[in-house]
Amino acid sequence: MTSIRTRFAPSPTGYIHVGNIRSALFPWLLARQNKGTFVLRIEDTDQARFVEGATDLIIDTLNWLGIDWDEGINKGGDYGPYIQTERREHYLVWAQKLIDKGLAYADPYSEDEVEKFRLEAKANKKAFLYRDYRPTETTKWDGTQPLRFKVSDIKRYSWHDEVMGDLSAGPEALDDFILIKSDGLPTYNFAHIVDDAEMKITHIIRGLEYIPSIPKYLSLYEALEIEPPIMACLPHILAPDGKKKLGKRDGAKSVQEYRKEGILPETMLNFLASMGWNDGTEQEIFSRDELIVKFSLARVQRSGARFDEQRLIWMNGQWIRKLSLDELYDRSEGFWPEPANQATEDRKKQILGLVKDRLKTLADIPMMTSYFFAEPTPDFSMIETNKQLSSLSHDEISSLLNSAKNALANSNYDADSLQNTLNELLETTGQKPGILFSLIRLAVSWAPFSPALNDTLAALGHSTVESRLDSAITATTK
């Protein structure tokens, strides 16, 4: 059996959004699972929509996710080039085969004329088919006109789709579509067939918006005498707040945006895979390696799935807790608050370990940790609005803080002895933990929440705690 070769073939027309990237993930999983080959090809035949730098963005995104390719751009391979605009001669060779067989002809009409046909068909409430207007006589194709495919076998096509099952479509789906545009570049419809054949792609995996076009491809495969590869169409990912296919127009976020919002690549991979796929068990969290082992096209869902950000964030929390501290630290680069730049790696890891259970995204790091690296700004309204603390008078507050300061002065400042000190303090002051600990917590952090008090104090250290308590006492006494 020949080994599996799959591909991802994006167009460099802008950012990759989360809906697109799944058509990279699934073929990649399939290739890795079968020790096959994954190819990255750039489909840049639409010059009008070409966006400078888009290819780099695609590469960055794939790199971040850990979706690596064996052949293609930046990698080379035996079937290159892997950029369509560099493959013009390849398409011309195949086009010539069709011309020689009388299965391709020059389109004599202007765009306006074709548009008129289209409107006419619409007015008659008929589907527009170019072949209804097929010219009886054509001139030799000189490369300045569009080259059209001449469908010769108008019939119903049936084929098998690895995800959708058995599909079929009637003759209405067949037409004389354009193979090569008047600018000399092929259309997707032609180019991908040539490329996939030359690159020996065994499985084409793409979105289900291609289903209506597949009969056209099948008729072209026949004309070209190419054995069609295995095909699989993926259900759409739908916008979070609608039922429509997720698209840039509806504000679909790019993968990079989620990256900036502190989503881990592990989460993204896991989440995208589990939208429309599951292994039949109750497992929710899958690592990259587990996905590679367990993935199968046969278990891909047929209906569309909404992109649920709440679930994404939940899953991110799961992954944050699952990663080792070192792994998490690696992922945290670029998310630390400004003042943390002065801190050592060990110090940052220590703090990260403290807040790990509290993080939902990496973007929470500054809010959770900044008071460990810089003086917080006291905000006494936090005391006034606190349910437990609001009833305390200024005198009571400064007296409690003073007692705390005195008691803590003798502590060793490790988490255990601090806890002992704090417990003793509860007894001597006769206060409830909810009051005493909340007050100390606020006075040293001025944050809405923080790790366990003893851990927080230990991480801050003796002198910092003391000076923050002093400031709080001074401010209260005033």
Added chain:
RNA sequence: GGUCUCAUCGUCUAACGGUUAGGACACCAGGUUUUCAUCCUGGCAAUCCGAGUUCGAUUCUCGGCGAGAUCACCA
């Protein structure tokens, strides 16, 4: 309008034709004797409608309704 596809809790989903229709997110309540979170318990909540096949249908068939995709010199 033509062609094509899809259909289980609000959301993501599971269920050889036989289950009290399961899990997860979200939400609600409680516990983990400091906040926030983590973690643990419990709760709420679904087979689009109608026929047919069958002893038995979420599952198979047909018809509706509904939703989506597509009908480019875009991919």
